Amino acid sequence: MADFTVSTEFLAKLAKDLKGCGDELDQGLKALKEASRSGLGYDFLDEACGHFQSKWEYGLKKVRECVKVLDDGLEKVQQSYDGTEQSITKVLTPAGQS
Template sequence: MADFTVSTEFLAKLAKDLKGCGDELDQGLKALKDASRSGLGYDFLDEACGHFQGTWEYGLKKVRECVKILDEGLEKVQQGYDSTEQDTTKALTPQGRS
C-alpha cells in the first residue's frame, strides 16, 4: 500500500495564496493605469499600451474565475479530508462500555 498523506493546513494555505494572486495582478493593472495608456509620446506606443491593458484585464478576469473554482474545490477537498480524519479517529477510539 502506498504511503499517502494530506496536509489540510497546506490546502488551506494554498487556497489563501490563490486568493492573493488576483490581488497582486490587480496591483500590476493599477500600476499600468497609473502610468497612463495615453500621452506616452507615440501613437503606436499608446495603442500598444491600450491593447496590453485590455488583454491584462481579460486575463485577470480569467485568472479570477480559475482561482474561484480552485478555491471552492480545495475547500471541498479539505472538508472531505477533515471529515474522513475525524470519522477514522472516532471509529478507532475505544468506546466506553455501559
C-alpha cells in the first residue's frame, strides 16, 4: 500500500499563495499600463517599449488565467480531501463517541 499523506492545510496555503500571486501580477500589469512608453528620445526605443508592453500584458494575462485554473482546482481537491477525511473519521469512530 502506498505511504503518503495529504496536508489540507498546505493545500489551503498554496491556494492562498496563488491568489496573492494573481494580485501581484495585477499590480505589475497596472504599473506597466501607467508607465509611459514614449518620450525616450528615439522612435525605435518608443516602438520597442510599446511592443514589449503589449507582449508583457499578454503574458501576464495568460499567467493570471493559469493561476485561476490552479486555484479553482486546488480548492476542489482540498474540499474532497477534507470530506473524505471527515467521512473516514466518522466511520471509524465507535458508536457513542464523538
